[in-house]
Amino acid sequence: MLFKPLKDCAAFVAGDLTEIRELLHPKNEDIDINYSLAHAALAVGASSVPHILQKSSEVYFILEGKGRAFIGDEIVEMSVNDTVLIPAGVQQHIENIGDTPLKFLCVVSPPWSEGQELVLNK
Secondary structure: OOOOOHHHOOEEEOOOOOEEEEEEOOOOOOOOOOOEEEEEEEOOOOEOOOEEEOOOEEEEEEEEOOEEEEEOOEEEEEOOOOEEEEOOOOEEEEEEOOOOOEEEEEEEEOOOOHHHEEEOOO
């Protein structure tokens, strides 16, 4: 068994400018999984930078707040308990459109790696 409280996961700012805490990643733990799981957060009014995961699909699951996700040519407004699947190779970003921090889970398969993420504008 592996148990990891969120508070014990170090936060860092990813290339897309979201605050990330890696919950599960095979590069960090001795676990055999074909995905990574991260907790992401965006401040009120903030937006991630458009980016493409070239070889991985990604799922966002909203925990708190409201967001607007831009997935390829599609736009979807998301709130608590909403899920969106982002196919590999598709441009994406999300913005916080609520009045509280936007918090969401990111599931990436195969696991996220910096080398396969193309950040488009900072």
